[in-house]
Amino acid sequence: MRKFIAAANWKMNCTKEQAKTLVEDLLAISHTLDKRHLVVLAVPYPYLIMVKDLVGQNNDYFTVAAQNVHHKDHGAYTGEISAAMLASIGVEYVVIGHSERREQFGESNELLAQKINIALEYGLKPIFCCGEPLEVREAGSQNEYVKKQLQESLFHLSTEQMKNVVIAYEPIWAIGTGKTASIEQAQDMHFHLRAMLIKQYDENVANSVSILYGGSVKADNAEALFNCPSVDGGLVGGASLIAADFEKIIEGLKR
Numbered sequence: 001m002r003k004f005i006a007a008a009n010w011k012m013n014c015t016k017e018q019a020k021t022l023v024e025d026l027l028a029i030s031h032t033l034d035k036r037h038l039v040v041l042a043v044p045y046p047y048l049i050m051v052k053d054l055v056g057q058n059n060d061y062f063t064v065a066a067q068n069v070h071h072k073d074h075g076a077y078t079g080e081i082s083a084a085m086l087a088s089i090g091v092e093y094v095v096i097g098h099s100e101r102r103e104q105f106g107e108s109n110e111l112l113a114q115k116i117n118i119a120l121e122y123g124l125k126p127i128f129c130c131g132e133p134l135e136v137r138e139a140g141s142q143n144e145y146v147k148k149q150l151q152e153s154l155f156h157l158s159t160e161q162m163k164n165v166v167i168a169y170e171p172i173w174a175i176g177t178g179k180t181a182s183i184e185q186a187q188d189m190h191f192h193l194r195a196m197l198i199k200q201y202d203e204n205v206a207n208s209v210s211i212l213y214g215g216s217v218k219a220d221n222a223e224a225l226f227n228c229p230s231v232d233g234g235l236v237g238g239a240s241l242i243a244a245d246f247e248k249i250i251e252g253l254k255r
Contacts, residue, residue, distance in 0.1 A: 008039070011044075023041065041063070041064050219245040
């Protein structure tokens, strides 16, 4: 059975002390969760080891993710981080293909396929981001746009590999804008994503993959979004930096 996931994407935020305080505040609520639930903390690289130590080795409810990974396993790539490095410090998840990486750093579907491959090779679980810009949504072509992203970055994977991937749907027009997809828009796209998984693989695979919504998830809309039958949680940006808000979002998983 797939997990219900609240994934925090801190992006380029927090000092070390702020990060420590935020994690400690969040860990205080772990006793309210059960094994259907998972909180993933995608923190900046300098804090991965610290947050991993705070979470602990055998935490059933909290785990740590990197926000990116290089597509090669080693080499002369100044400033980059490899999957081997992440695996060596016990990181379990990695965000791949976030819209900011696609738009600001020119990451293509083909490059992201390589990142998916190297992450899985080293035992990391990718949180693969997909989603359409505003002009595609306004043209009504969002299903075809997202289908191409999955076909070119994920659908080369085997059945067993695909079971280790989490998908996060990010309507790009709703990231950092304060806009949120309507409940119907979120449900329709998540249903479409799972239908694609059924067609490409089978119902067993489709029902094992968590599909998250990632577009301005907030404390006041999380529960309604997570109550959609095809939505398995959220990839949360700004609201994940405020402990009280993110705690409410985590509470929204308990449907």
